[in-house]
Amino acid sequence: MDFELSPEVVAYRERVRRIVAAHHTPEAIRVQHETGTFNNPSLNRALAAEGLIERAVPGLGAGDPIELWVLFNEIEKAGSPVDALGVAVMIAGVVQHVGNERQKAELVPAVTSGEALICMGYSEPDVGSDLSALTTRAVRDGDEWVINGAKMWTTMAHEASWVILLARTDPDLPRHKGLTMFLIPMDTPGIRVDPVHTMATERTNATFYDDVRVGDDCVLGEVNGGWRVMSVALSFERGVMGGTNPGVPLLEHTAAWARRSGRLAEPAVREKLARVAIDNHVAALLTQRSAWIAASGGLPGLEGSMTKLFASESYQKASRWFQEMAGAEGLLQLEQPGAAADGWIEYDARHSPVTTIYGGTTEINKNNIAERHLGLPRARR
Amino acid sequence: MELAFSSDQRELLDAFEQFFANESGPAIVRRAEPLGHDDSLWHKVDAMEVWGSGASTSDLAVIAESAGRWIAPVPFVEHAVASPLIDGLGAGIATISLRPADADGVWRLVPAGAVADVVIGVDGADLVAVRSTPPGSGPLNHASAPLADRSARDGERTVLGPAADMAMLLARWKVLTAASLVGVASMSLELALKYVQERQQFGVPIGSFQAVQHGLADLPGLIDGARLLAHKAAGAIDRGADGLCNIALNEIDDPLALASMAFVFAGDVAAHATDRSLHFHGGYGFAEEYDIQLYYRRARGWALILGEPAAELLTLADRFWPAAASAQGSGH
Numbered sequence: 241m242d243f244e245l246s247p248e249v250v251a252y253r254e255r256v257r258r259i260v261a262a263h264h265t266p267e268a269i270r271v272q273h274e275t276g277t278f279n280n281p282s283l284n285r286a287l288a289a290e291g292l293i294e295r296a297v298p299g300l301g302a303g304d305p306i307e308l309w310v311l312f313n314e315i316e317k318a319g320s321p322v323d324a325l326g327v328a329v330m331i332a333g334v335v336q337h338v339g340n341e342r343q344k345a346e347l348v349p350a351v352t353s354g355e356a357l358i359c360m361g362y363s364e365p366d367v368g369s370d371l372s373a374l375t376t377r378a379v380r381d382g383d384e385w386v387i388n389g390a391k392m393w394t395t396m397a398h399e400a401s402w403v404i405l406l407a408r409t410d411p412d413l414p415r416h417k418g419l420t421m422f423l424i425p426m427d428t429p430g431i432r433v434d435p436v437h438t439m440a441t442e443r444t445n446a447t448f449y450d451d452v453r454v455g456d457d458c459v460l461g462e463v464n465g466g467w468r469v470m471s472v473a474l475s476f477e478r479g480v481m482g483g484t485n486p487g488v489p490l491l492e493h494t495a496a497w498a499r500r501s502g503r504l505a506e507p508a509v510r511e512k513l514a515r516v517a518i519d520n521h522v523a524a525l526l527t528q529r530s531a532w533i534a535a536s537g538g539l540p541g542l543e544g545s546m547t548k549l550f551a552s553e554s555y556q557k558a559s560r561w562f563q564e565m566a567g568a569e570g571l572l573q574l575e576q577p578g579a580a581a582d583g584w585i586e587y588d589a590r591h592s593p594v595t596t597i598y599g600g601t602t603e604i605n606k607n608n609i610a611e612r613h614l615g616l617p618r619a620r621r
Numbered sequence: 622m623e624l625a626f627s628s629d630q631r632e633l634l635d636a637f638e639q640f641f642a643n644e645s646g647p648a649i650v651r652r653a654e655p656l657g658h659d660d661s662l663w664h665k666v667d668a669m670e671v672w673g674s675g676a677s678t679s680d681l682a683v684i685a686e687s688a689g690r691w692i693a694p695v696p697f698v699e700h701a702v703a704s705p706l707i708d709g710l711g712a713g714i715a716t717i718s719l720r721p722a723d724a725d726g727v728w729r730l731v732p733a734g735a736v737a738d739v740v741i742g743v744d745g746a747d748l749v750a751v752r753s754t755p756p757g758s759g760p761l762n763h764a765s766a767p768l769a770d771r772s773a774r775d776g777e778r779t780v781l782g783p784a785a786d787m788a789m790l791l792a793r794w795k796v797l798t799a800a801s802l803v804g805v806a807s808m809s810l811e812l813a814l815k816y817v818q819e820r821q822q823f824g825v826p827i828g829s830f831q832a833v834q835h836g837l838a839d840l841p842g843l844i845d846g847a848r849l850l851a852h853k854a855a856g857a858i859d860r861g862a863d864g865l866c867n868i869a870l871n872e873i874d875d876p877l878a879l880a881s882m883a884f885v886f887a888g889d890v891a892a893h894a895t896d897r898s899l900h901f902h903g904g905y906g907f908a909e910e911y912d913i914q915l916y917y918r919r920a921r922g923w924a925l926i927l928g929e930p931a932a933e934l935l936t937l938a939d940r941f942w943p944a945a946a947s948a949q950g951s952g953h
Contacts, residue, residue, distance in 0.1 A: 241679070241852040242623045306622070317871055485871060492869045495942060510938035511931050517868055517941055518882045522846040524871050525624075529849060532624040546842030553839075603835070610834035613841055614814055619831040 243528065245306070252292070252307050256314045259286045264320040272321065273574060276435075276443030277399060279324035279357065287311075288354030293325075297352060298333035298476035305480055309531035312482035313524070319489030322482030324357050324396050331358045331404050333476045335423065338461040338469055343423055350401060359426075361391035361405035361447060362470070368392075369604050371406070372416035372467070376449065378407040385409075385459075387422070387430075387452040393598070397433045397445040400426050404473075405449070406466050419466035422458050429453075440591040478534050479544025483599060484527040484551035487520045487558050490588045494562045497581035503565075512561045519554040526550060542613045545605040552595040552602065559588040624849065630683045637684050640669070641691035647912045653694035656758060657765040658736045663695045663714070672704045678793055678855040682800035686848070689804025692919050696733030696767065698797040702790055703741045706781055707750055713738030714755075717790050719927050721745075722773035732926050734769035735759035743784040744773040752777040764922020765915075792858060792880035798923055799851040799880075799887035805923070806844050806887070806894035809916045813837055813898035816913075820903070833901055840894050847887040854879035868941050881937045888924030895920040 245253070263283035272278050287293050295303035296311045303311075308329075316322050332351035335343050350356035367374045376389025387407055397403060403424050410418035424431070430452035436444045461469040495513055498504040504513075526547040533540040562585050563570040572579030573586050580586070596602045610616045626634060644662055653659040671684060681701045688697045696714055703715035716737035718728035722744040731740055735758055741750045753776030759769035814837070817828030827833050856862075857876040865874040873879060895917040899906035906913050927933065 241625065241627075241849070241856060243853050243856065244622060246622070317869075488869075488871045495868065499942070504942055507931070507935055510942065511934045514934040514938040514941065515885075517937070518850075518886050520871050521873055521882060522850055522886060525849040525853060526842065526846050528622075529624040529845070532622055535622070543845075546845060549839055550842045550846060606835045606838035607831070609838040609841060610831075614810075614834070614837060616814070616818070616834050616837075617826065617829040619829060619834050 243525070245310075249303075249306055249310060252295070252303060253310045253314060255290060256287065256292055256311055257318075259283065259290065259292070260315055260318045260320055262286070264315075264318050268320075273441050276437065276441055277396075278321035278442050279396065279399065280320055281354070283315075283320060284325055284354035286354070288352060293329060293354060294352040297329055297336065297348070298478075300333055300336045300348070304333075305478060305531050305534040309480035309527060312480070313485055313527065316482045316485050317488040319493075324399075326481045327360055327396065328356060328358045330473060330476050330481060331360075331402075334404075334469060334473045335460065337472055337476075339423070340457060342457055343460065347402060347423070356401040357396045357399050358402045358404060359394045359397040359400040359445070359447075361394050361403045363392045365390055365392050365446070369601055371470075372419070374406060374408060374419070376405070376407045377411075378409045378420060378422065380409075381453075384453045384455055385422070387424075387449045387454065389449050391447045391449070392436075393444050394433070394447040395442075395444040397426065397447050398435070398443070402426060403431070403447065404460065406470065409466075410464055413464060416467045418464055420463050421460040421466040421469040422454060423460040424452065424454055424458050438594070440587070440594060442591075474541070475539055477544075478530055478540050479547050480527060480531045480534065483595065484523050484547055485520060486588070486592070486595065487516055487523065487551075487555045490555070490558055490562065490584065491516045491520060493581040493584035493588075494565075497566070497585070501580075509565060512565060516554075516558040516561070519550075519558065523547065523551040523554060542609060545600070545608050546613075548600060549602060549605050549609075552592075555588075555595055556592045559585070559592040563589045626683060630680065633680060634683050634687055637687040638690070640665075641687055641693050645688075645691040645693040645695075647915070650692050650694055650915055654765045655761050656735060656767050657694050658696070658733075658767045659694045660736075662693065663736075666693070666695050666697060667700075672701060676701070676705075678796060678858045679852060681797055682851055682855045685797040685800040686804040686807075689801030690808040692805065692808075692915055694765075696736065698794060698801055699733040699737065701797055702793045703737075703739065706741055706790075707739050711738075711752065713752075715739040715741065715750075717787075717794060718742030718771065718773075719791065719794070721784070726772060726774040728771045728773050730760075730768045730926065731771045733767050734771045735767035737771075740771045740773075741781065741790065742773060743787050746784050748781045748784055748786045748790075749773060750779045750781055751775075752779075762922060764919045764926075766919075766922050766926065768926070788877060789858070792854075792877050795880040795884035795927070796851055796854045796858060798927075799847065799854070799883040802887035802891040802920065802923060803844060803848045803851060805916050805920050806840070806847065806891040809891075809894045809898040809913060809920070810837065810840050810844065812913050812916070813901050816898075816902050816905075827901070836897050836901060840890075840897065843890045843893065847883070847890045850879070850886055851883040854883040866941055875940070878937060878940050881933055881940075884924075884927070885930050885933050885937070888920075888930060891920035891924065 295301040296308040328351045378385045378387045405422045409420040430450045432448040434446045530540040566580035569580040570585045574583035699716035714737045716733040718731045739752045862874045899913045
């Protein structure tokens with residue numbers, strides 16, 4: 241096996257690293273935690289200004305998928321949020337792949353310039369893992385579509401320029417065949433955004449669609465072809481766009497705290513730190529493998545599931561270990577005097593629970609692996 | 622970049638898989654217990670001539686994984702590590718002592734010590750090779766491994782170099798043992814999959830129950846991760862990579878650190894995989910008749926021969942967070 245990156249990728253990584261370091265500032269972090277909006281516009285623009293986002297757009301950029309992986313891994317390792325930019329870049333790839341000329345002309349440059357965000361309207365109040373049961377309706381009325389329904393977890397909806405919305409267009413077809421993907425400007429009349437505040441400070445949203453009228457030019461891909469568009473999105477994500485190395489900044493924060501507090505000399509502390517360093521490296525290698533499979537023309541769907549399972553569960557384990565290790569000071573939040581690791585240990589303990597839920601739960605990933613990789617019969621539930 | 626075996630390595634793996642399947646089936650493994658060594662199998666492995674200074678650690682790790690999958694009762698890993706150093710010291714099985722000689726000049730619980738003709742290890746300030754007659758037996762142990770105490774003084778003794786030269790030998794042993802443990806884990810998963818699809822309860826194969834499926838579904842990622850880490854370590858040894866250990870950037874290229882990481886991780890994964898597999902065999906998993914118990918015992922035994930994992934982790938921590946730096950930083 242050969243884990244070496246090409247000189248071009250190393251150079252790309254250095255540029256990303258330099259820009260992230262310049263823009264992931266204490267002020268940016270403060271604003272994120274104050275507003276709950278986990279996005280860094282100045283970082284996005286700075287990356288865009290050097291063409292680093294365009295290079296990485298899946299299916300479009302010259303650097304996909306290796307530089308795509310490097311881009312998000314670098315942002316994540318620095319502790320800067322990845323999801324907002326990640327969704328935008330992924331959808332830009334989807335639009336480039338299946339969108340009409342107008343969609344491509346409007347959305348792709350808006351994303352690669354670092355200006356536009358996009359939110360995803362997939363889940364609903366009563367529909368999560370079983371997405372094909374969704375109830376948001378799009379009904380034909382003359383040459384328009386009229387959309388009614390509600391979507392959950394539409395993170396960044398309050399900042400986004402577009403929502404990519406999955407709606408039922410033909411209730412008579414089998415569940416996953418009667419769905420259509422729409423790409424809708426967020427300023428379209430009839431869309432309402434309500435904040436949903438989370439345990440981890442981050443704000444997400446519920447979005448409501450009340451007689452939202454759009455034309456055929458807002459259909460992304462084919463009518464009743466929404467499931468396929470979603471598959472394209474998944475195939476572009478491939479588990480390489482962040483979310484697999486949150487343990488790296490956690491370990492760095494914790495090791496720095498252990499050093500400052502004198503706890504670094506304790507064997508029990510050193511042992512746990514070393515274990516987390518190993519898990520972080522394994523998670524990175526599994527992610528690199530997905531990127532390599534994608535670069536070799538494969539589709540690392542199952543490998544992505546394995547990586548997400550491992551990365552999210554080891555991150556939760558690490559955050560629990562570290563919070564226990566820090567004791568009472570591990571309960572103190574950011575900016576509180578005396579907080580262990582300046583409050584980052586407490587923050588990660590609040591953030592890590594969501595990572596085994598979003599983007600495919602642990603249970604759904606295990607079902608996929610059991611049935612499609614291990615070849616076990618369809619489960620009795 | 623290539624994060625899979627090369628085509629040459631796939632051929633190597635296929636050849637050894639076929640060889641061990643034919644020559645080291647469960648009946649052979651059982652027959653070799655409790656010593657854990659089959660001399661006729663050893664001669665066949667030796668005749669394949671994969672040793673020598675030309676063999677890369679990466680290629681040897683491919684073979685070690687196969688030997689681990691078939692829990693072959695031969696000291697493949699030990700001889701692969703030790704034999705390049707004793708060219709010209711005569712034929713036979715070579716091994717390394719994982720610990721320095723004690724005050725009495727004895728290497729304690731040497732892997733393959735019961736059968737090896739030459740033992741390489743640290744005695745005082747020197748790395749020495751000692752040729753002496755192997756005892757042919759050793760203490761009964763968890764893994765049915767041919768462990769034995771060996772003298773570092775009595776026998777035909779050659780000084781090979783300073784004691785510090787042992788570090789790279791130990792690193793190679795850790796990497797190849799890690800690869801063997803990956804093999805133990807992967808075959809344990811296969812045994813579990815076979816069993817849960819055959820075994821019927823409530824009128825259906827137990828492998829159709831989600832509780833059983835979910836108990837197995839996290840294993841492939843762990844096994845793949847352990848294999849990737851072992852081969853990253855092997856590659857770093859073969860290249861003579863620099864000592865890069867940047868924890869903040871999660872970039873590690875240091876052969877000794879990677880070898881320790883691979884060893885600890887593969888030990889955990891093998892213990893976990895054999896535990897799950899044995900459990901899903903129900904009572905039969907506990908019965909001597911079923912093969913999973915052979916794997917369960919070796920998963921633990923092969924990893925613990927080196928000592929407690931915590932000690933290995935503390936050594937790793939010293940590399941990542943040097944003690945001097947911690948003393949310096951504690952005043953901040």
